[in-house]
Amino acid sequence: ELLSLSVSLAPPQFLRVTKQYLPHLARLCLISTFLEDGIRMWFQWYEQRDYIEATWSCGYFLATCFVLLNLLGQLGGCVLILSRNFVQYACFGLFGIIALQTVAYSILWDLKFLMRNMALGGGLLLLLAESRSDGKSMFAGVPSMGESSPKQYMQLGGRVLLVLMFMTLLHFDSSFFSILQNMVGTALIILVAVGFKTKLAALTLVVWLMAINVYFNAFWTVPTYKPMHDFLKYDFFQTTSVVGGLLLVVALGPGGVSMDEKKKEW
Numbered sequence: 001e002l003l004s005l006s007v008s009l010a011p012p013q014f015l016r017v018t019k020q021y022l023p024h025l026a027r028l029c030l031i032s033t034f035l036e037d038g039i040r041m042w043f044q045w046y047e048q049r050d051y052i053e054a055t056w057s058c059g060y061f062l063a064t065c066f067v068l069l070n071l072l073g074q075l076g077g078c079v080l081i082l083s084r085n086f087v088q089y090a091c092f093g094l095f096g097i098i099a100l101q102t103v104a105y106s107i108l109w110d111l112k113f114l115m116r117n118m119a120l121g122g123g124l125l126l127l128l129a130e131s132r133s134d135g136k137s138m139f140a141g142v143p144s145m146g147e148s149s150p151k152q153y154m155q156l157g158g159r160v161l162l163v164l165m166f167m168t169l170l171h172f173d174s175s176f177f178s179i180l181q182n183m184v185g186t187a188l189i190i191l192v193a194v195g196f197k198t199k200l201a202a203l204t205l206v207v208w209l210m211a212i213n214v215y216f217n218a219f220w221t222v223p224t225y226k227p228m229h230d231f232l233k234y235d236f237f238q239t240t241s242v243v244g245g246l247l248l249v250v251a252l253g254p255g256g257v258s259m260d261e262k263k264k265e266w
Helices: 002-018 022-043 045-056 059-083 087-104 111-134 145-162 176-194 198-216 227-252 259-263
Strands: none
Touching: 022 045, 022 059, 022 087, 022 111, 022 227, 045 059, 045 087, 059 087, 087 111, 111 145, 111 227, 145 176, 145 227, 176 198, 198 227
16 A cells, blocks of 8 residues: 555655756757757768758759758757747747658658657647646636636647557567566556556656657667667667657646546546
8 A cells, every 4th residue: 555655655755856947858869869960960961962962863952952941941940949939830830840850851651650750740739738828818817718728638639649659659569578568668658648646657658658768779889880879879869859748748737638637536
């Protein structure tokens, strides 16, 4: 009983200690993949331009515009989100970057990368929901049902999309460790998706995903001239962004469309 009590109290205690810093950390983690990709566009300008030009036969000018749009769109969006200015416009811009890259790099036909991009979109959706709570109502102190409803459904959509990341980590083999990892992971992502014990489940997933990320995507151990360095670096920062989305779930809660919220009415 003492153990179960300590587990049930873990999220409130964690939130009390970190409530001032957690949203900032969540936003920083969330935009990390866009920040890294924007910087990469600068340092690999010619390689990226030549790849797009060769793949799509779109010509020098359009390929250059693509790289420039990715560079400015991602770095500009990150600056706006971290400075808390025009966050909603920044989120929509980054949504556009995700859609553009999904088509340009043929991610649409790779299920694993597509699911990860959708999970990244889920994190942005949660950030968009958080930004709505920062907006000032015309009538201060007066609740508005119309304003809260879209935010609740954005939180629901963000939670559901975030769990797609974990579906790409499931291993379908017969070893005991893989079976145990799949069972525990599946239980946790279902809890986050339906919004039951959401903060505890999301916090557990944060710890689990960070451990997996550092172990499997240690790009710093691979020489920079090897292609695997860039692949691992891409996976590392994309996973870190999903961690940021989960930290937003921990900070904000599941929202109105969740079992946790419904329990209050029972």
